[in-house]
Amino acid sequence: MTNLFSVNKMIKPDQVIGDLPATSQVYKHFYKMAWPSAMEALLVGLVGSVDTIMVGTLGKNAITAVGITNQPKLILLAAIFSLNTGITAVTARRKGQMDQAGANRTLRNGMILSLIGSLLMALLGFLFAEPILLIAGAQESYLSEAIDYFRIIMVSIPFQALNLTVNAAQRGCGNTKISMHTNLISNLVNILFNYLLINGVGIFPKLEVRGAAFATAIGACTAFCISIITLFRKNSYLNFYHKAGWALGHKFLNPIFKVSSSAFVEQVFMRVGFLAYAAIVARLGTTEYATHIICMNILSLSFCFGDGLSVAASALVGQNLGAKRPDLSIIYGKTGQRIAFIISTVIFFIFLLGRYFLVSLFSTEAEVIALGANILILAAMGTHFQTSQVVLSGCLRGAGDTVFVAITSFISIALIRPFLTWLLCFPLGFGLYGAWISLLLDQCFRMITSMKRFSSGKWASISL
Numbered sequence: 001m002t003n004l005f006s007v008n009k010m011i012k013p014d015q016v017i018g019d020l021p022a023t024s025q026v027y028k029h030f031y032k033m034a035w036p037s038a039m040e041a042l043l044v045g046l047v048g049s050v051d052t053i054m055v056g057t058l059g060k061n062a063i064t065a066v067g068i069t070n071q072p073k074l075i076l077l078a079a080i081f082s083l084n085t086g087i088t089a090v091t092a093r094r095k096g097q098m099d100q101a102g103a104n105r106t107l108r109n110g111m112i113l114s115l116i117g118s119l120l121m122a123l124l125g126f127l128f129a130e131p132i133l134l135i136a137g138a139q140e141s142y143l144s145e146a147i148d149y150f151r152i153i154m155v156s157i158p159f160q161a162l163n164l165t166v167n168a169a170q171r172g173c174g175n176t177k178i179s180m181h182t183n184l185i186s187n188l189v190n191i192l193f194n195y196l197l198i199n200g201v202g203i204f205p206k207l208e209v210r211g212a213a214f215a216t217a218i219g220a221c222t223a224f225c226i227s228i229i230t231l232f233r234k235n236s237y238l239n240f241y242h243k244a245g246w247a248l249g250h251k252f253l254n255p256i257f258k259v260s261s262s263a264f265v266e267q268v269f270m271r272v273g274f275l276a277y278a279a280i281v282a283r284l285g286t287t288e289y290a291t292h293i294i295c296m297n298i299l300s301l302s303f304c305f306g307d308g309l310s311v312a313a314s315a316l317v318g319q320n321l322g323a324k325r326p327d328l329s330i331i332y333g334k335t336g337q338r339i340a341f342i343i344s345t346v347i348f349f350i351f352l353l354g355r356y357f358l359v360s361l362f363s364t365e366a367e368v369i370a371l372g373a374n375i376l377i378l379a380a381m382g383t384h385f386q387t388s389q390v391v392l393s394g395c396l397r398g399a400g401d402t403v404f405v406a407i408t409s410f411i412s413i414a415l416i417r418p419f420l421t422w423l424l425c426f427p428l429g430f431g432l433y434g435a436w437i438s439l440l441l442d443q444c445f446r447m448i449t450s451m452k453r454f455s456s457g458k459w460a461s462i463s464l
Contacts, residue, residue: 010334015457017327030312030335036180037171038308042301043180043187052297054194055212056362060290062209063362065145067293068138068282071275073153076121078267080114080161084168086260089400091172091238092315093255093464096322100237104244105252107169111162112248113256118161125154136275137282145209152213159224166227166238171311172318173237182226190219255464262402266409273413280421281435287367288432294362295375295436299386302347302379306387309336309343310394317398326460333395333454340387347387351380371432378436385443392450401459408449417442 007023021029055062074081087110094103125132129150130143138146163186167179193215200206207214231240282289313336320328351358359372396405417438424434453459 007331010331011327015327015330017325020327020331026331026335027339030316030332030339033174033176033315034309034312034336034339036176036308037311038305040176040180040183041304041308041311043184050191051194051212051216052293053362054191054198055209056294057199058208060286060363060365060368061142062145063290063293064139064282064286065142065209066149066212067289067296068133068136068142068146068278069150069153071271071278072125072132072136072150073157075268075271075275076125076154076157077118077161078271079117079121079264080164082260082264082267083110083113083117083256084164085263085397085402086110086256086258087165088168088172088311088314089259089318089398090255090464091169092318092398093322095173095237096319100242101244102252103169103173104238104242105249106256107166107238108244108246109248109252110165110169110256112246114161114165115158118158121161122154122157125157126151129154135279137279139282139286141286148210149213152210152217156217156220160220163220163223163227166231169238170227170230172315174315174319175237176311176315178227178230182223182230185226186219186223189222190215193218258464259397259400259402262406263397266402266406269406269410269414273409273415273417276414276418277421277435277439280418280425281432284425284432284435287365288371290363291359291368291371291375292432292435294359294368295372295379297362298351298358298376299379299382302344302351302383302386303390305343305347306340306390307394309340309387310390312336313391314394314398317395318400321399321460321462326457329395329399329460330457333392336391336395337388340391341384344384344387347383348380351376351383355380375432375436378433378440382440382443385440385447389443389447389450392447392454395454396450396459399459400462400464401453404453404459405450408446408453412442412445412449416445 007020007026011020052063052066055066087106090106091103094100094106129147133143133146133150163182167182170176170178194212195201196204197207197211197214199208230236231238233239234241281292313333316332317329320326320332355373355376356369358376359369363369363372393405396402420438420441421435424430424437425432428434430437
């Protein structure tokens with residue numbers, strides 16, 4: 001490693017508590033934990049893109065019918081995402097404290113809460129699908145297809161939620177490969193049934209948009225089954241054989257809620273902001289919104305790498321704080337940032353040089369390809385901001401500093417982005433370009449604020 005990437009350059013001398021590992025060991029350890037998470041996130045992103053590509057054969061109305069359901073679904077899952085943030089942070093601390101019983105009890109309490117919450121959200125989503133989608137900006141031309149898709153997805157929400165909860169605990173304990181294998185198999189199942197059910201192959205009926213929904217639901221159920229099977233391994237750190245008990249208890253719930261409550265506020269702000277953002281863009285017209293969905297699918301590949309690195313950084317920060325080594329938490333956080341910068345540079349050139357080809361994978365319409373290629377220039381400009389802020393936010397969540405992340409999300413995603421999107425798209429007349437300029441400014445703001453917070457070191461004093 002060069003001096004720029006050495007461990008000694010990542011931390012001030014007065015922050016060092018004990019012996020520091022060699023630079024090569026730090027990167028090797030981070031890579032060992034990060035690559036399964038990054039690969040998993042990439043696979044999930046690719047499957048989402050493949051879904052859009054396969055649905056895209058049915059026309060842009062089908063693309064918008066599926067795309068309009070994304071933010072409402074994520075809003076309903078906000079409580080589960082926030083719960084899982086707490087589970088990852090607490091299990092990471094317990095692993096660092098060598099408390100296997102505490103880690104297993106945290107997982108089991110989390111699974112109970114996840115099941116109850118997901119059943120409620122699934123019921124609400126199924127019963128109120130039409131008004132939810134109308135609020136999201138769905139147009140009459142594809143509303144019925146969107147409702148069918150959304151209701152089928154809602155049936156699978158409890159399975160998806162429990163899978164996410166188990167994987168969150170596994171990541172906190174450093175078992176990132178389990179989550180990767182689970183999602184790899186389930187995503188392959190999703191693609192297979194997309195192929196069989198969207199256009200009808202052999203004995204399978206042609207269900208078009210509903211076929212894509214059934215494929216996603218089958219994939220979610222497959223992931224649930226695989227993640228549960230991993231808990232029946234006696235030699236696994238997290239397993240059903242450990243005598244940790246299942247009863248809900250304040251000792252185990254309080255640390256989870258301490259992190260999750262702020263994370264829930266963050267999720268609400270994020271999802272409401274994203275919903276408002278998507279609803280504003282949807283009102284630009286079907287062509288613009290279809291182009292927007294395509295470009296968001298492509299941009300998600302950048303987010304996937306950042307998200308994968310964020311998972312590793314979150315777990316390593318939490319584990320080392322549990323072991324009372326905040327100096328190592330700082331080192332691993334900065335290691336993630338450096339790796340994110342390198343990956344972002346590669347993605348920048350892929351987006352910039354391959355933009356016409358990338359958009360053409362999703363649509364053959366010349367108008368969509370031309371507009372999408374221009375939008376990807378803005379997407380390329382934001383890759384470094386995006387991956388960096390995602391990794392930094394992961395570090396702060398792993399430390400339990402979810403209050404700060406929630407406040408930042410509220411200001412940036414729930415206030416700044418929707419307002420700028422409306423202002424740039426309509427009064428100033430920038431159209432879809434305005435939406436992506438506001439996204440770029442949002443990412444920049446969150447990167448700067450998260451970097452200042454991480455550099456302050458205040459997160460290292462949070463106890464769980």
